[in-house]
Amino acid sequence: MASLSSLTSRLSPLRKPGVLRRDVLASFVVFLVALPLCVGVAVASGVPAELGLITGIVGGLLVGLLPGSSLQVSGPAAGLTVLVFEAVQEFGLGALGAIVLISGLLQLLLGAWRFGRWFRAISVAVVQGMLAGIGLVLVLGQVYALADEAQPAGGLAKIAGLPGLFVDVVAGGTALTAFVLGAATIAVLVVWPNLPAKARMVPGPLVAVGLATGAAVLLNLDVARVEVQGLLAAVNPPGLSDFGGLGFAVVGTILAFTLIASAESLFSAAAVDRMHDGPRTDYDKELMAQGIGNTVCGALGALPLTAVIVRSAANVQAGARTSLSRVLHGVWLLLFAALLPFVIGVIPLAALAGVLVHAGMKLVPLKEIVPLWRTHRGDAVILGVTTVTIVVGNLFEGVVLGLLLSVCKSAWETSHIQVGVRELTGGRLVVAITGNATFLRLPRILDQLEALPQNRPIELDLTALRHLDHACQVALETWSQRHNDADTVPVRMVPPRAEDPSSKAAV
Incomplete structure (x- = not known):
């Protein structure tokens, strides 16, 4: 009853004139932004494209109804792509659902124990370093997907393989065709924010992927495309053997999923709160909502779920006033996946790789590094060490090292x-x-x-x-x-x- 009354109070602004219409329109905008990202994140994570759509649907239909933050939108995030890819490579696709489910339960416990607000105490330098490291690893991996080639495992191997990739692209053939298509996608995304406001009413990622898909179809280009197997066929609930096969080695992966998904969601909530004058986020409830969403995603064998700033910002900027917009965006994703699955099958992988290369570069705070070095050199060092550790090692080690350095720095600075x-x-x-x-x-x-x-x-x-x-x-x-x-x-x-x-x- 309490949750029902909470939902009723959050949707009460719909009674005001024009609010319902604005929420419906905002939901379409968010759907158009989320569609290519859901598919692209899934493909880059090494899982069927439909699993990204399932996570987006859960983020809309389930998390969208739960209390916490009323306007931020949840779904599969580019920030977790690297971690999911490594988990699938190491433990298998069947174990992914078990890992996500356990992470969701941990988020539920953390929210119930009122740990949500404490995630805001994590050093900004660690968060920026984490995102920069994720962005660089994502870019290094997706550069290979731009040329329809398999990416090596590990950051150092990706860097070492770049000269060979360059030779393959210059040599022409399928690699060059796919690379040009992916590069054109990136070019559209870079130019799109500078176009007139009327043109920008259509989300850039949708336009870029649409143009690349149209060119591939009309010119009959020989490039790799997304494989489609149907929404229901992609659902792969973890069995007892998947849970039983998890050893001690998976603990670090589960903790990394929990920490990064929670931190990204709550940092996104803080950013979204600064963008509107509506109700503020209850961080503990939002953490529990994310936990419920990840528990369900894990039970379905889908990708992990976080709140995503790109979709959330699009929701606010499109004029959303209540949580109805994010719920409806999940409805549109469900209808698309159920009625038009064949559309996914014509999308070139190189186009999705271009979207993710662009998204990965946006995670690297290039403009903030020099000012940070001038004013807070200790934080700049923490950012750099965290980033490099993630690129040459793994995500969990980078975040843990960054947190330890932050604690040491704080202890040093306070012991005057x-x-x-x-x-x-x-x-x-x-x-x-x-x-x-x-x-x-x-x-x-x-x-x-x-x-x-x-x-x-x-x-x-x-x-x-x-x-x-x-x-x-x-x-x-x-x-x-x-x-x-x-x-x-x-x-x-x-x-x-x-x-x-x-x-x-x-x-």
């Missing part, structure tokens, strides 16, 4: 310490240590203390410390004892204020 020395009458020295005394700053503290003269009385004043960790406390006590043993002049330590629980130290 100042050591001040002043001389009093009688030659007594007062050494005042202020800030946060942690093990990260211990070498600097000890260097300055050991440089003090040993033949004068010293008072070590710790009252201004905001934090004194155990390592620093032990080191200061040891230095004090050693100093006293070496000379008859004593060292007196004034402990931190007792009222600050974080800096208590019995000295």
Whole structure:
């Protein structure tokens, strides 16, 4: 009853004049944007094209009805293409559904435990590095698909194979024909945003794929096309053997699916909230909605689902006011897949590869790297390390390394310490240590203390410390004892204020 009343309240704006019409029109725009992307992401992931449509349908018909964010749209995302491709290659298509289903259940638990808001605390540098790494790996893989050639496994192998790919394209034949078709698709996508507003009413990806498909059909080009097997035939629910065959090696993949799908969805929600003045996103409910969607997608053996900023932005810009637009976009995807599946079979793979190369390049924050280096070099390093690790290693290792570097950077920056020395009458020295005394700053503290003269009385004043960790406390006590043993002049330590629980130290 509560969920029904929530849905009713979210759809109540439809009673206002013109809102229903705008939502219906917006749903068509989102459908036209989502269609080539659903098919393209599936093909690039190494799975049947229909599985991308199934994920898009679930994102519209199911997630679209759930509370969380009212205007962002869910479906298969280019950001997960690399991870899905690697999972299918390593564990098989049958295991994909089991992996997605378990990831969905983890998202449900995280949402129920109110972890949704905490995903916003992930360093922006890690997120940008993750997206940049995904984008580069996606581009490196789809460059081979532009020429109708199989992509090598692994980022380094993709880079090493580029000279051979260049030779094949220059040599002519099918590789050159497909490459020209894919390059023309990219050219349309690059030029499209600069055209007049009336022309841009039709989404660029649909136009680019439509023109490439038309050229392939009219000129009878010898290029590879999408294979179609029907919506129901593509459904492949995981069996007990698929779950039983998952070993410890799959844990990293499941965690990567969960982390990246959740982070991408919630970052998208934050971006969409800035684009409209309607109801704000409930991050915990949105995380649970994504979890429900992925659980269902996994049960159907489909691709993982996330909220996608491209479709969400198109939804807002088309004038949507309620969640009806995203639900209807799922209806249009279902009708298309059920009534016009043969249309998918005439789409050239090179055209879809062109769409994904363009999408992959947009994931790389080229314009932000130089300003970031000038203002926050530590974050720029984290971005670069995360990106390179993903390209040469894998997604999970890159994200984990980026998070660890972010934690280390934050710990270093917050452990500011100042050591001040002043001389009093009688030659007594007062050494005042202020800030946060942690093990990260211990070498600097000890260097300055050991440089003090040993033949004068010293008072070590710790009252201004905001934090004194155990390592620093032990080191200061040891230095004090050693100093006293070496000379008859004593060292007196004034402990931190007792009222600050974080800096208590019995000295």
